[in-house]
Amino acid sequence: MVLKTRLYQNTYEFSSVKEVLAKASEAKSGDILAGIAARTKLERIAAKVVLSELTVQDMYENPSVPYEEDAVTRLIQDDIDKNVYESIKGMCLGELREWLLSSSTTGEMMLQTGRGLTSEAIAGVSKLMGNLDLIYAGSKMKITATCNTTIGEDGVLACRLQPNHPVDDRDGIIASALDGLSYGAGDAVLGVNPAIDTVDSTLAVWEVLEELKNRYRIPTQTCVLSHVTTQMEALKKGGRADLCFQSIAGSEKALAAFGVTLPMLKEANEMFLKGGTAKGPNVMYFETGQASELSSNAHFHTDQVTMECRCYGLARHYRPFLVNTVVGFMGPEYIYDAKQLTRAALEDVFNGHLHGLPMGCDVCYTNHMPMDQNDNEALAMLLVNAGCHFMMGVPQGDDIMLMYQSTGFHDLAALREIAKKRPIHEFELWLEKWGFWENGRLGKHAGDFTMLLKG
């Protein structure tokens, strides 16, 4: 393993695989904050050169956190398909990049290979890929998952309807949900972030969503994004929902900062398979976002792309229905502007896909980032081409509870129409029945949620 190279009369030498990975990363304010980013552009390229010669085996043998010390590393390494790994372990990452891009490599072959790659290897190869490389290779992979309906079929762009309310008001949630449905949002999930993380509040919002789903016979799934332990308690108390949600992170220590352990996730998954309302078999919904590990000082001097990849390594163990990178929520200290955000979103969606996950992206920004809706819309257009499974549908992109901006109902409708994408099939039929959708675009009753309210 050589960790040294020369560029323009300068020798660049790195002390570890971890340092190479960090310095090969595209510039992010979070890695700079952590003091691990390349100091010059040329040093970044030198790190990429060194990285391109490291092998899949080098990545496997140098996890970001040692096997003995971290439950997430153990989960990722133990889950690796050893036969696949043995067949590719000698490949260096530069070769892997070309193989992924090759016209004779199918999406199916990529997914098969992904099972033999650790999260560090996947993070590594993504650092050798430009934005268009990520879109070009990523769009080949087809990944489906089934809860009540199936996400990830060809030509589908799904949408999480996110009808949040500042105090979880029942009528307020219903009003936003109906408005969203009338624009075609909600086929991925009807998912509410509760303002109040209690068992009672979770039960109350579950009831609202289940009632909507059942009253209008909407072919979709329901979820309340409270803490996993809150949802488990709510399930024990007799509440019902389809999907179990949790935010996850890439190290055991970072998970602890979220109040989460791996046995807890296992138990939650089993509880929802048994006691939830979903047909399954995919009943988990995970959210991630670059730099959550750094924000809890649990990143072990690892860059944020690699830590984010480890979330996907963790996620794939539980065969989730949805994984969503909430890419712009962490703030400008981690992802500064539209350029960094665009890069992060493309990395996350590609890396999630190569882990075999149905990846969505919350294309979003906070008000302390130098960004606006124009930047968001441009990124959403890129992600549609990258094969992103789903995006958020928030009333006009403005989340009145979480205080950030995402994609709106109108954005999803426009993206589908422009890119000739459709909602999940059963859901599309449901929309057509109400006149909300017609011939691959908004129908004559689009935006009129009173269609659903009149007697």
Add this chain to the structure above:
Amino acid sequence: MSEIMSNLTEKTMQQFGCDDGILEPGLFWKAKEATPARIGIGHAGARCKTDSMLRFLADHAQASDSVFMEVDEDIIKKLGIFEIHTRCRNKEDMILRPDWGRIIEEDQQMLLKQNCISNPKVQIYFGDGLCSPAIAANIPDLYKVISSGLDFEGITVGTPFFVRYCRVNTARIIGPLLGAEVTCVLIGERPGLTTAESMSAYIAYKPHPLMLESEYTVVSNISRFGIPPVEAAAHIVDLIIEILEKKQSGIHIDY
């Protein structure tokens, strides 16, 4: 000029909508009453109408501006409190150096020691965080009700003060410094488009530098547009009493 464009931000979002072609306008406006979310705004093809697009841009501009505003010294005087600051020198530092936003330099620590009572049961203080307008908008009602509520329960409350360029994790330093059993920081939260004056309460039982983020008990969305300050204050008092009884805060893994 049309009436709406002569004062685009005058109406609340509940009153701001487009019922052209809507089957049941009565039901439409009634549903809109239930949420400040931007629903019922009509559409031009699959895009927004001009009025709702411009309203969004105006609200975003206001929110973005409020991040970089300073809390006026007059407001601090009016509250009858003193102020300290973190290592950050300005709002730019605030944005890019969250680590500095939790550091209280020695001279500022001295100020705290000189001006505050030691070892109160509960220490409450205020921070600008990412939204300066939140202080003037919420603290007068919020703090009055919390402190009188705790007084009524016979719980001693420390000397309140303001921290400029403040992050939540100042609590890890300030709690132990003043010897409080429970520390509660009332801090401006990221502004949203419907309110550029919301704050959160982060409450910790014996906070310390190595504590986990999950050890904070959090009440968010405090503002006249979310959980009204008086109502939030009553909730915070209950939480503090519970935390003092259980001698722990936040979410615990040994559930």
